[in-house]
Amino acid sequence: MSALLDKRLIVVTGKGGVGKTTVAAALGLIAARSGKRTVICEVAEQERIAGLFGADESGHEERELAPGLHSISVDPERAKEEWLRYQLKSGTLAGVLGGSSLFRYLSAAAPGLSELVTIGKVWDLAQLERRTGGSVFDLAIVDAPATGHGIAMLRAPSTYAGVARVGPIRRQALRIDGFLRDSARTGVVVVALPEEMPVNETFDLERRLAEEMDMVIDTAIVNGLYPERFTGAEVKRLREATPSPNADGAVRAALAEHERVRGQRAQLRRLRRGLAAPVATLPFLFAPELGLDQLDELARRLERRL
Amino acid sequence: MIERWLERKQVCICAGSGGVGKTTTSAAIALGMAARGKKVAVLTIDPARRLANSLGLPELGNEERRVNVDGLEGELWAMMLDPKRTFDEIVEWHAPDERTRDAVLSNRIYQELSNAVAGSQEYMAMEKLHELHQEGRYDLLVLDTPPTRNALDFLDAPRRLTEFVDSRALQVFTAPAGIGLKLLGRGTGVVFSVMKRATGIDLLADMGEFFKSFAGMTEGFRERAARVNELLADSRTAFVLVTSPRRHALEDAVWFHHRLMEAGMPFAGVIANRVHRGGGDSDPAALASLLGEDLARKVLRTYEDERRLADRDRAGLAELRSRIGRKPIVEIPHLHDDVHDLDGLRQMDEYLFGREGPGR
Numbered sequence: 001m002s003a004l005l006d007k008r009l010i011v012v013t014g015k016g017g018v019g020k021t022t023v024a025a026a027l028g029l030i031a032a033r034s035g036k037r038t039v040i041c042e043v044a045e046q047e048r049i050a051g052l053f054g055a056d057e058s059g060h061e062e063r064e065l066a067p068g069l070h071s072i073s074v075d076p077e078r079a080k081e082e083w084l085r086y087q088l089k090s091g092t093l094a095g096v097l098g099g100s101s102l103f104r105y106l107s108a109a110a111p112g113l114s115e116l117v118t119i120g121k122v123w124d125l126a127q128l129e130r131r132t133g134g135s136v137f138d139l140a141i142v143d144a145p146a147t148g149h150g151i152a153m154l155r156a157p158s159t160y161a162g163v164a165r166v167g168p169i170r171r172q173a174l175r176i177d178g179f180l181r182d183s184a185r186t187g188v189v190v191v192a193l194p195e196e197m198p199v200n201e202t203f204d205l206e207r208r209l210a211e212e213m214d215m216v217i218d219t220a221i222v223n224g225l226y227p228e229r230f231t232g233a234e235v236k237r238l239r240e241a242t243p244s245p246n247a248d249g250a251v252r253a254a255l256a257e258h259e260r261v262r263g264q265r266a267q268l269r270r271l272r273r274g275l276a277a278p279v280a281t282l283p284f285l286f287a288p289e290l291g292l293d294q295l296d297e298l299a300r301r302l303e304r305r306l
Numbered sequence: 307m308i309e310r311w312l313e314r315k316q317v318c319i320c321a322g323s324g325g326v327g328k329t330t331t332s333a334a335i336a337l338g339m340a341a342r343g344k345k346v347a348v349l350t351i352d353p354a355r356r357l358a359n360s361l362g363l364p365e366l367g368n369e370e371r372r373v374n375v376d377g378l379e380g381e382l383w384a385m386m387l388d389p390k391r392t393f394d395e396i397v398e399w400h401a402p403d404e405r406t407r408d409a410v411l412s413n414r415i416y417q418e419l420s421n422a423v424a425g426s427q428e429y430m431a432m433e434k435l436h437e438l439h440q441e442g443r444y445d446l447l448v449l450d451t452p453p454t455r456n457a458l459d460f461l462d463a464p465r466r467l468t469e470f471v472d473s474r475a476l477q478v479f480t481a482p483a484g485i486g487l488k489l490l491g492r493g494t495g496v497v498f499s500v501m502k503r504a505t506g507i508d509l510l511a512d513m514g515e516f517f518k519s520f521a522g523m524t525e526g527f528r529e530r531a532a533r534v535n536e537l538l539a540d541s542r543t544a545f546v547l548v549t550s551p552r553r554h555a556l557e558d559a560v561w562f563h564h565r566l567m568e569a570g571m572p573f574a575g576v577i578a579n580r581v582h583r584g585g586g587d588s589d590p591a592a593l594a595s596l597l598g599e600d601l602a603r604k605v606l607r608t609y610e611d612e613r614r615l616a617d618r619d620r621a622g623l624a625e626l627r628s629r630i631g632r633k634p635i636v637e638i639p640h641l642h643d644d645v646h647d648l649d650g651l652r653q654m655d656e657y658l659f660g661r662e663g664p665g666r
Contacts, residue, residue, distance in 0.1 A: 017325010017555070048554060088503060097500045146324045148452070168503075196646035197329075197356050204355070229608060234601055247596050250588035250609035257608050263644065286611040288618035289553055 004218050004306065005031050007187040009126040009179070010141045013150035014191035015201040019223040021048050022290060022298065023191045023282075024143040029299040032068035036138035039070040041122050043153070044145050047073035052295060062125075062134060070137070072125070076114035079121040080107065086131045087168055115156035116173070123176045126185075147205055154180055154213050180213065187218040192271065194222050194264035199271045206275060217277035219306060222268055224284040226261045230254065280305040307636050308335055308658045309342065311574040315544045317439060317537065318448045318574075321566075322548035323558035327579040329356040330645050331548045332450035333384075334654040337375065339446055340382035341655070347383040347438065350450040351431045357384060357450060362648055368392075375648060383444070389430035396433060400526035436534045544574035549626070551581050551619035556626050563630045575634035577658070578623055583639050584616030585609070 004010065005027075012024040024040055028049075031038040039062060040049050047057045050073075053065040060075040084094040097103050107113055124131050126140040144150040157180065161173035180186050190205055192198040202220055209215040230238070238255055241247070272279050282301060285294050312318055312335075320332045329350060336348035347370055350357040358366045361373050366386035373382040394411060401407035410416055435449055537543060545566050549559040559576060566573050588609055593602040627635060638657040645654060 015325060016323065017550070017552075088500065093500050093503075195644040197359060197644070200355065200359060229604055234604070237597065237601060238605070241596055244592055244596055246587075246589035246592035248588070249585035250593055250605050251597075253585050253609045253612045254605040257612065286614060288614060 004187050004189070005034065005036065005139060008128075008139060008185045009122070010139065010187045010189055010218075011144050011150075011154065011180075012141060012189045012191060013144040013147065013205065015193075015198045016146040018191045018193045018198050019282075020146075020191045021046075021052075021143050022295070023189065023221055023223065023302075024141050025049055025052050025295055026282075026299040026302050027189070028069050028071075028141050029066070029295065030303045031139050031141070032066060033299075035068070037068050037070075037136070038139045038141065039072060039125050039137045041125060041140060041142045042071065042073040043118050043122070043142065044149070045073075046143070049073075049143070052290065053292065074118050074121045076117050079117040080113075082132045083117055083120060083172075087172075112152070112156050112159055115153045116160050119153050119156055119180075120172065120176055123179055126179070147201055151205075151208055151212060154209075154215070158213075181215060183216060183218075186215070188215055190217050190220045190277070192220055192222050193224050194267040194271070196267060199267050199274075202271060203274055206277060217275075220271065220275055220277050220279045221302070222271065222279060222281045225268065225281045226257065226264055226284050228261055228265070230258055307575075307634065307660060308338065308577075309660075311544055311546070311634070312339060312446065315542055315574075316444075316446060317435065317540075317543040318446060318546060319451060319538075319543065320449065320546050320548050321451045321562050323555050323562075326548050326550040326555050327645070328548045329450045330360050330651070330654070331546075331577055331579065331658075332448050333357055333360045334645075334651045334658055335546070336384075336446075336448040337378075337382055337648075337651050338655045338659050339448075340375075340378045340380040342659075343379040344445040345381045345383075345443075346446045346448060347385065347444045348448040348450065349385055349387055349431070349435065349438075351387045351389065351452055357386065360646055360648075360651060380445070387431050387434050392430040392434050396430075396527075396530075400530075432534045432538070433530070436530070436537050439537060539570055539572065541572060543572050545571050546574050547576045548579065549576060550579050551622045553622060556622050559626060560629050563633075573633065575636065576626070576630070577636045577638065578626075579638050580640045581623070581637045582612060582615040582619045584613045 010027060012020050012027070014020050021042075028038050028040045042049055047059065049071040050057050050063070050065060053069075053071075055063065055065055057073070059073050060078040062070050062072045064070050081094065081098055084097055085091055088094050088097070122140060122142045125134075125137060128136060130136060145153060157173040157177035161170050161177060164170040164173070188209065190202055192202045206217050209217065235255070235258055238251055238258075241251055268279070268281070280302070282298055282305075285297070287294050318335060320328050320335070322328045332348055332350070336346045340346045348357065348361075350366070355365060358364065361382075361384055363371065363373065363384065366384055368385065368388040368391045370383040370385040373384050375382060397410050397416075398407055401410065431449065431451070435447060438444065438447055547559050547562055547566075549555045563573065563576075588606070590602065590606055593605055596602070597605060623635060623637070627633075636658060638654055641650070641653055645651065
């Protein structure tokens with residue numbers, strides 16, 4: 001765990017709906033509690049971290065949610081302005097360009113540009129010397145988009161480095177790309193559920209990260225694992241119980257859950273067998289919604305398992 | 307229920323946030339309609355093989371593939387859209403001559419960027435959908451959209467594309483040297499020199515080259531964008547929102563619904579996956595006498611956990627109902643096993659289409 005938290009950037013990705021945001025928030029809590037000034041970056045118009053901590057949304061502004069824990073939701077438009085200001089070393093010139101409809105049309109039409117400026121902003125947050133002059137963080141955690149879009153974001157710098165053969169864009173893009181590929185500085189956490197498709201997608205992700213980015217997964221985290229409540233003998237007794245109108249609902253619910261647990265364990269075994277990266281698990285919490293108490297519990301468990 | 311939504315429809319677009327079972331639901335709708343006598347094609351842009359997975363195919367390509375399932379009255383076909391390939395095809399189609407075509411296809415910017423897809427992906431899916439619809443080989447096309455909010459960017463894409471094509475920005479690159487800058491008026495020279503400083507001169511020149519070679523095709527693009535938009539808004543199209551009863555998925559569903567209404571798209575209804583049902587009442591005393599104290603306590607706890615989730619789901623869906631108005635919502639219970647194969651899809655059929663079962 002310490003090795004993971006000692007990096008400067010952790011990329012959290014995985015299939016949609018598996019709990020990436022929750023894991024990113026839990027990792028952030030662990031890091032902040034161990035004394036690291038930490039920032040969690042949300043991208044692609046998402047802003048859920050602040051809500052988890054009962055704070056209002058604040059968009060592209062860095063804000064403190066808990067002692068040492070900050071968050072920001074990266075806005076590509078703002079990130080683009082910041083980049084221009086830095087590149088041109090002049091707010092006035094940046095204003096000229098930003099205000100030009102020609103530039104707006106061109107930059108809106110250039111595919112992948114918003115991914116590039118987004119990952120550029122995330123990169124900047126992870127630097128010991130910030131380009132945009134903000135305060136320095138010990139660790140940045142990015143709650144990255146799901147699988148395909150996540151990889152597209154990580155690939156944006158090398159794509160643009162290829163497009164611009166010379167010049168400042170190429171230099172910047174190569175620096176960011178080098179940082180992402182350096183496993184001493186950038187870590188990857190993939191979140192999954194113990195179900196068929198998320199497990200398949202985790203395999204795909206491991207392969208694609210290696211092929212397209214030379215990146216390895218530091219840890220896979222399997223979320224939402226149900227507890228094994230019943231022994232084999234108990235399940236047998238439940239199956240053989242005499243039908244009774246006052247008890248059947250509960251017995252059926254228990255047996256249904258048992259089936260789900262069996263399915264989950266089989267998928268977890270499959271993931272462990274097929275994945276090169278180590279696999280940690282987090283329990284399913286039966287709380288109706290995820291609040292601070294639940295996040296706290298997940299953070300404590302995660303800290304022990306990594 | 308779904309059969310009624312899709313009566314006289316030729317296109318069904320499934321939208322929703324990630325992890326709510328969109329691909330599975332698209333496949334189940336397509337399978338169900340094929341079982342009921344339609345010739346159906348289900349399309350996905352998702353390269354993660356989820357659709358191939360649930361249909362029991364090793365993989366899917368940019369060509370439709372027949373899915374052989376026993377007992378279908380109609381036919382089921384599936385394909386994975388390849389946005390890069392589609393983009394190339396459109397260029398080939400619109401290019402006025404071979405020279406222009408080759409100039410675009412071999413342009414470095416085009417090659418790098420159309421490979422990286424990202425923004426253009428959703429729009430290319432719409433293009434392909436439109437093409438398949440034009441060809442008229444299927445009774446129904448079911449489209450599984452990508453799992454992001456940007457998935458609905460295609461609603462804006464035709465407008466954005468037209469705006470760009472009409473914009474003076476393009477004219478700068480397409481008019482003879484000198485005249486282009488004049489079109490933009492004074493100050494453009496400054497913008498250009500600042501842009502060179504920010505991006506590097508090479509990139510700008512390459513972009514100019516790219517837009518210049520594109521210019522001959524703009525009319526075709528504009529026309530096509532307009533027709534794609536017509537198809538989406540047509541009464542033969544149905545948008546279906548897929549969600550789960552979890553809070554953030556429901557919030558996304560409300561957002562998607564709002565976007566669709568705003569854009570004047572034909573909305574059919576919501577499918578809520580993985581709804582916890584809870585089950586009937588259970589009496590602790592009856593349980594204890596049936597199973598003994600210890601086991602009864604465990605069973606009761608499981609049951610209560612489940613019921614809490616059922617209460618949450620019911621409240622969430624009630625909230626959704628109140629926020630999207632009188633729109634139909636179909637609930638699919640949280641099945642024991644996650645749905646990922648044909649058997650699972652058949653299990654969903656009962657909830658999507660009602661208990662009558664397919665055929666006859």
